[in-house]
Amino acid sequence: MSSKERRERLKVKVHKQILEAAMGIIKNEGSESLSIRKIADSIEYSPPIIYSYFLNKEAVLIELSKQGYTMLINIIQSELALVTGPKERFEAMLMAYVDFAMKEPELYQLMYTVGASVADVGKAFPALATFINLFREQIQLVAKKDTSAEGSFWCNYLVCVSFVHGLVAINRYYKDIDPEMNKEVLKKAIAGVINTLECS
Amino acid sequence: MSSKERRERLKVKVHKQILEAAMGIIKNEGSESLSIRKIADSIEYSPPIIYSYFLNKEAVLIELSKQGYTMLINIIQSELALVTGPKERFEAMLMAYVDFAMKEPELYQLMYTVGASVADVGKAFPALATFINLFREQIQLVAKKDTSAEGSFWCNYLVCVSFVHGLVAINRYYKDIDPEMNKEVLKKAIAGVINTLECS
Amino acid sequence: MSSKERRERLKVKVHKQILEAAMGIIKNEGSESLSIRKIADSIEYSPPIIYSYFLNKEAVLIELSKQGYTMLINIIQSELALVTGPKERFEAMLMAYVDFAMKEPELYQLMYTVGASVADVGKAFPALATFINLFREQIQLVAKKDTSAEGSFWCNYLVCVSFVHGLVAINRYYKDIDPEMNKEVLKKAIAGVINTLECS
C-alpha cells in the first residue's frame, strides 16, 4: 500500500518531469530541436523510460500542447476576471491570447503545429472546447444581435481567431515588427471586429 | 545549334522537373517530408544532379516559394483587372489571396515557412515588394484618410494580411470548415476592415 | 554486479576495439583513408555505435594521438631509466623518439597531423607538457650554460625536435634510406647538437 502509493507518486513525478523537461527544451531551443534523448538526459533517465509513459514522441508533443491550452485558458480567465464591460472583456480576451503567443512563441507554435497535424483536433485537445466557450461568451456579450446559433457564432469565432492567430504568425514572418506597431494593429483590428459584431 | 538548343531545352526541362517533383512530393507528403533523394527518385536521376541545378535543398524550397509568389501576384492582378470600384478591388484582392492559399495549401504553407526561416524575407523574395505594393494601392483607394505614411500603411497592411493569413492557417487547424463558412467569414472580415480603413 | 561488470568490460572492450580498428586501418591504408564506416565494418557494428563512444571522427583521431604520446613518453622514459650520463641520456631520449616514429610511422604521422590541425596543440594533448619536460631535463643536464630561461630552452628544444621530426619525415619521403644510414645521421646530428648545447 505505502509501497504502492510511493510507486504511484513516483510515476506521476516522472511523468511530470518528462513534460517539464520537454517544455524547457522547446522553450529554449525550439520544438524542432526536441529529441527523446535530450529529454532523457535532462531528467537523468534513459531514453526507453519515456516510452513507458508516452506511446511515442508525438504523444509527448500532444500532451505538451494540452498543457499549453490549459495555460492559455488560465491566462485568459485571469484577465477576464479583472474587467466587466463587454467590450473590455472581449478586448482583454484577445489581448491575453496575443500576449501568451508572443511570450511563449515556441509553445504556441507547437500547439498550432500539433493541432494541424492530428486528424481530429477536438479529440486531441479537449480543452479546446473550453477555449471556444470563452469566445462564445465574450462574443455573445459584445454582439447586439443573437449569436447563439452555431453557424453564426462559428463565423464570428473564426473572424476573431483568424485575426489573432494571423497576427502572431505574421510576426514570425516579418521578424522586425515593432511591438508598438503590433499593439496598434491589434487595437485597430479589435475595434473593427467589435464593430462588425455589433452589427451582425 | 540545334544540339545546343536541344540541350538548353533539356536543361530547362530538368530544372522544371525538379521543381515539379518537389512540388508534387510537398503536396502529397508535406514539405517536411521532402528530401533530395525523393526528388531524384521522382525524376529518375541520381541525387547529385539536383546540385547542378540548385545550390542546396533550401534553394529548391526558395525557388518554389518564389514561384508561389509569382502565381499569387498574377492571380491577384487578374482579379483586380476585372473590377474598378475601390471596395470591390480591395475585396477582390483579398479573396484572390485566400483562394490561392486554399487551392494550393502546401505551396502556400511552404511560402510561409520558408519566409519565416530566412533572415531577410525581403531579400529572399523580391516579389514580396510587388505584393506589398498591391496592398498599398488598394488600401490607399479604399481609405478615406491619407495612408501614405509608411507607419500608417504598414499598420493597415498588417491588419489585412494577418487576417487573411490567419484564416488560411485556421483552416489547416480545423480541417472541416465549410467553404461557404469561409466565404462568410471572409466577407464579414473584409467589411470590418474596410470600415476600419475608412475611419482611419 | 556481475552483469554490470560484464557490461563495463564490454564497453571498455568496444572502446578499445574502435581504436584498434581505426589504428589498423590507418596502418594499412593511411590516415586519410580512415572513415567511420570502415571502423564500424571492421568491428562488425553499425556506424552510429561509434558515436556513443566518441563525439565524432576527430575525437577518435585525437584519442589515438593521445595514446601515441603516452606510448612515446613511456618508451623515452624506459630508455632514460637505463642510462645515467648526461650525454648518454640525451642521446637515449632522441634515439627512443626516432625508434618510436620509425616503428609506428602511421601513428606518428597521425600525431603530427592531428597536432597541426587543432587550434591549440597544448590543450589537445596534455601529455605534450610531459614530453617537453623530458627535453627540458635532458637539455639542462647536457648544456654547460644555464638554459632555464624559457626562450633559451625553447630554442634548444626546437633545434632538437626539428631535427628528429625532420629525420622521420625525410624517411617518409625517401623511402629507401638504409636503417644504418639513419643511425649514422642521427648520431652525427646528436653530436652536433650536444656540441651546440655545450657552447650555448
Added chain:
Amino acid sequence: MSSKERRERLKVKVHKQILEAAMGIIKNEGSESLSIRKIADSIEYSPPIIYSYFLNKEAVLIELSKQGYTMLINIIQSELALVTGPKERFEAMLMAYVDFAMKEPELYQLMYTVGASVADVGKAFPALATFINLFREQIQLVAKKDTSAEGSFWCNYLVCVSFVHGLVAINRYYKDIDPEMNKEVLKKAIAGVINTLECS
C-alpha cells in the same frame, strides 16, 4: 602550319593556365581544398578538359610540385650567386630553403606530401637531382674532409635536409613560434651542422 602552331600555342597556354589556377587555389585555400571542378571554373573551361592535359588529379599535383622544385632551386641559386665564402654559401642555401617553405607553406607542404605519396620520388621529380647537387656542392666546400663518397655525402645531406624540413614542419605544429625564434634556431642549427661537417 600556322593553324598547327596556333593550336600548339593554345595547348601550351591552357596547360599553363591549369597549373596556374591550381597553384592559386592551393596557395589561397590549401591543397586539401583543390578540386578539378575548381580548376575548371577558374580557367573557365569544363572539367573534362583537364583530363586531356593531365592523366588525373594526381598528375596535376605532381606537376605543381615539380614547379615548386624549380622555384626552390632558382631561389637557392639566386641566393648562392650573391655570396662566395663556403660557410656563407652553405648558410645562404639553407636560409633560402627555409624562406621558401615559410613563404609558400601550402606549396611546400604539397611538394612533401606528393613526394611521400609516390613510389619513386627521384623519378617523379627529376629536379630533385639538381636540388641534391646544390647540397653536394655546398657541403663539399664547407667540409674539411672528403665527402665525395656517396654514403658520406648522403649522410651529411640527410642531416641538413632533416633539420630544415623539420623546422618548417614544427612550425606547422606549434603555430605561434616567433619568426625571430625561428631565425635563432636556424642559425644555431647551421652553426652546429657546419661544425659537424668540418669535423667529418
Added chain:
DNA sequence: CATGAATGAGATTTCATTCAT
C-alpha cells in the same frame, strides 16, 4: 576540340525506437 550532363561511391551524422538483460 570541348563539354554538359550524369553518376557511383562515399563521407559524416542524427534520431526514434527496440530488446535483451
Added chain:
DNA sequence: AATGAATGAAATCTCATTCAT
C-alpha cells in the same frame, strides 16, 4: 522497473571521373 546497447533508416552533400554529343 529500468536501461545500456544497438541499429536501421535517413538526411545532405562532395567529387573524380566518364561518355555521348
